[in-house]
Amino acid sequence: MGNKTIERENKLKKLVDSTWVHFPKIGLHCENKISYHRFFCKIQTILSFRKLSEYLGIEIFLSGPHSKYYLELNSQSEFGHYNPEFPLKLREYLLPAKTNPSLYKLTLPIYESFIRNTAREFFIIYQKLDSNPKFFRKEADRYLLLVEENRLDPYYLDRFILFLYPAFTDNEDPEEASRFVYKKGDETIDAQVVKELVGFWIRRKADGTDTEFVLGLVELLKLYDSEFYQNRIVSRSN
Template sequence: MYCEKEISYHKIYCKIQTILSFKKLSEYLGIQIYESGPHSKYYLELNSRTEFGHYNPEFPLKLREFLLPAKTNPSLYKITLPIYESLVRNTAREFFIVYQKLDSNPRFFRKEADRYLLLVEEDRLDPYYLDRFILFLYPAFTDNEDPEESSRFVYRKGDETIDAQVVKELVGFWIRRKSDGTDTEFILGLVDLLKLYDPEFYQNRTAQIVN
């Protein structure tokens, strides 16, 4: 199947589109999904070097409102839990793990988002730019060889086992969301999802740790 060639959240998007097109989803939610960018109402354009999709700020809000009805419907929760576990759980966890490390250094997160946006606007984004984040979840990851100048992050043992190609894609996703200003609403929606379907994972990830 074509979707199996995709990785991480791109695979989920691909499978969703076989059932519900972005045009239909937009009509269902009653809003445009993107404010600007290369994506059409029918598919995602993931290879543009000069644009990226700027989400409509209402989109993550609508997703939380319409796509998590199981929060108040035990029967629906029982039906949807196996779907979450088989299709969504691993990707949701990876999204959260990468976000946590980025968010552990807000200055770095903001700086990278601003840099990415500037490179796109000036048509200077290298197609392999995100490769610099392949080792992002490793404890030795640094953005500067000088220890005094390098950024500091919270590291959680075992995070580095996530596929490096997935990591760089997710770092790219969160950097773009920081750039278009929708990162807060997306992470709040993800937290709602994890609290509902994966509470033990969420509790373990948010327990206080010593870095």
């Protein structure tokens, strides 16, 4: 490993530490955005995709509408296909508190106040999608096809607004309808957040990075929110 690579990695590690500690004060203008859009907005106030790509030594996206500087969230004809190495790199660098007890103590209240709800929502949505792999794959393939044929309706994801409700179905025929694992209380998550996160995970299934992203999410939850994580994986019911 060359000196420049070591220097670059050390800069990234310091930036990650600093971002965790100062996260509450970053990008205050982003507070009006919902769910993970708020999170991305805050991060982008201190680090562009171009700079993050340089730090990680990889391209973040293999294809899609996103520029080196910002996320293009309104394209109906394409979406960002993440480089499969990207979530691996995130897991390598983004949880410094795993090996730093003092940083963990400092960042735990920050996680609880500013990140916990979004992290939990990501996991809850993924769990339900993953409880029916056939449906998950089918929806990812459908999304890909609609994008490729430039037929993705701007309101396409509205069909998932009620996704967390036990009565959600993709077919009026009970014999044909997809079945999911349901956990009471999940339906209280804001419907707009639900459809956004369903869209995120469908796109990750479509570009093949869903497994690595969820493994990173699990690491985050195990570190900062282990009781929630354990409850989710042991008490799933139909």
